[in-house]
Amino acid sequence: MLTIQYADYEALRAHGEETYPNECCGVLLGKSNGVEGNTVHQIVRAGNTRTDSAHNRYNIAPQELVKIQRQARNLGLDIVGFYHSHPDHPAQWSPTDFAEAHWLGCSYVITAVEKGKAAITNSFLLLGITEDDKNFHDEAIEIEIAEAASTQKGQE
């Protein structure tokens, strides 16, 4: 399960609307709780370097990732996942997403943005020990709202 504050959840979805018709991308900082999943404490927007095909591809510059990892370290947090948008495309991982996924144990959050409006948001946990046996696992998203928490999957 991926646990995230409502404000962060809304912010990553809004990011996808802002960059529409291009893909947005960013990093989830937080803590991994083992079998309980990842908890997000902060999201960090990143630039999409795939300006050649930004409508259907994203890439975060390694240099920016180094800085974000440094930022996480200074906050006592870890990189626990990433997010990106699928403009006018389902919120499901694609063959490209899978081929380019290398952060085992991390959550990959995808928001479908339909005609500029954020629609479904899903999360996929990358499981496996090596590149050879990695696989995406559907992951519920728990959205924490003030004192109350609600579990949602595929909510608009």
Added chain:
Amino acid sequence: MNIHIPTPLRAYTDGKETVAIPGATISAVFTQLTTTYPELRQHLFTPEGKLRSFVNVYLNDDDIRYLPAKEDSPVADSDELTIIPSIAGGC
């Protein structure tokens, strides 16, 4: 020198985010790193010993692939090495 380990690979460094490894060059540090933590080797290098294409390594703020001496670049104890797998995709 300190080497910063990304989240997925900390399972092979006893959960440590940062490990201190001695060495005069990046290559020597890598050799010592994978001697100390042998399970890291297959995640960082191909069977032929080349750095995997999706694994980025930064010496301070510089990608080692673009350093003149690449992995043979000299390092000091005060330098930092960051291992960072790539992140990309798309629909």
